[in-house]
Amino acid sequence: MHRTRSMWYTFFMDHSADLVLRNLDVLVTPRGTLTNQDLWISRGSITAILPQGSSPPTPPPAGSRPPRSLDCRGKGAIPGFKNGHTHAAMTLLRGYGDDMPLQTWLQERIWPAEAHMTPEDIYWGTRLAALEMIKSGTTFANDMYFHPAQAARAFHDAGLRAGLGLALFDFDDPRRQEQVRERLLQNLETIWPGRKETPPAEPELVFPVIAPHSVYTCSNELLQWCARQATEHQLLYHIHMNETRREVEDCLSLRGARPLIHLQNLGVLEAMEHRVVAAHMVWLDSSELESATRWGVTAVHNPASNMKLASGCFPWQDYARRGTPLMLATDGTASNNNLDMFDEMKLAALLQKHHFQDATRLPAGEILAIATGARSNVFEPWGVGGALTEGAPADIALIDLDHPRMVPLHNLESNLVYSASGSVVDTVICNGRVLMEDRQVPGEAEVLREARRCSQSLGDRILRQVS
Secondary structure, X not given: OOOOOOOOOOOOOOOXXXXXXXXXXXXXXXXXXXXXXXXXXXXXXXXXXXXXXXXXXXXXXXXXXOOEEEEOOOEEEEEOEEEEEEOHHHHHHOOOOOOOOHHHHHHHHHHHHHOOOOHHHHHHHHHHHHHHHHHOOEEEEEEEEOOHHHHHHHHHXXXXXXXXXXXXXXXXXXXXXXXXXXXXXXXXXXXXXXOOOOOOOOOOOEEEOEEEOOOOOOOHHHHHHHHHHHHHOOOOEEEEEOOOHHHHHHHHHHHOOOHHHHHHHXXXXXXXXXXXXXXXXXXXXXXXXXXXXXXXXXXXXXHHHHHHOOOOOOOHHHHHHHOOOEEEOOOOHHHOOOOOHHHHHHHHHHHHHHHOOOOOOOOHHHHHHHHOOOOOOOOHHHOOOOOOOOOOXXXXXXXXXXXXXXXXXXXXXXXXXXXXXXXXXXXXXXXXXXXXXXXXXXXXXXXXXXXXXXXXXXXHHHHHHHO
């Protein structure tokens, strides 16, 4: 194992010393793009955004340590990306199964490989994912996978915010349903003890989410039980939904309704009250679109994964017209194959324009807002913000405006969406802590070394099973 620790974890905020970002060339805010600003941070939050050279918003007490100052000339500040749907430890399966339809990919490659993954694999696979996210400007991930204790420790060690859900399946097997119920409750009490009786006084950096995998892998009883648990524990409900045409056809055949309507008929949407996060949401008819809006479901677009698996095209404009909450995501690296949200922004925008033959669809400013969390507040109670404004969490990506992909700067939003990649991110701050500076992440070499070792060991175990 990576290290010996107690299994009793409490993931409180770990605020760094106060910080001031001096001489920012540009700053993306709800008021528009500001120029020549200083940004002040204290206890993990943005306390002031002021013109360059301004005095501190609150004079420091006598004898106190002055805030650390970063000279940000040549830099732009944007909110950190919010990755709305991931399977982080799948980094160890990057490139393991490509050019296959979803069900074949799951049943013949991914699920058999995942059966061989150990808790150590999950820790280092998640650390590798967190490293890749930090290097490309992401400060929050909504993750669904296995061994959440190790994933929680990995995200916490990396300094990233994360919502963590144990992926739940029962395949309509009552015995298996009993096992996954017990496993979920055990994980909640082991990783976040006493949380149900005494909710945390402040948002946690890493927090639990209830995550039934999908309507095609979960029985009606498990889907409803998960909603009850999410309600009792005051948690979110994270699920794959309406990803492929086959999923819809199978649900109609087996359950007598389309997937989202099936979830509504079970009482899940009403019980959750705007706390459902639904990944993919590609194949919806008008009744499902209305249901998603009525119940405040956050629809999470995964353009790279949907395109690679030929799942279909996300109906962005149908959602936008109705005001449905929206997020952007990478999905897992086994179906992407990276965690770069810059890629997702560009693919999302271009897919809409190409598929609908309309060059005006999903403009740069809108997909940037979706990617940075400004079009859904579903994670806000857990300290995940979507804008750079006073009082908001200090989750910030600093962009190198001297990077060749950012020159010239006719339009910042355009450059970020259509030209940039994760390589333009110079510095990342999460919860007021500097996680990367000058593209250097402490501990990077160890993460790469251990992830390679775990991947090789996993591959050897799979080969032994096959042979």
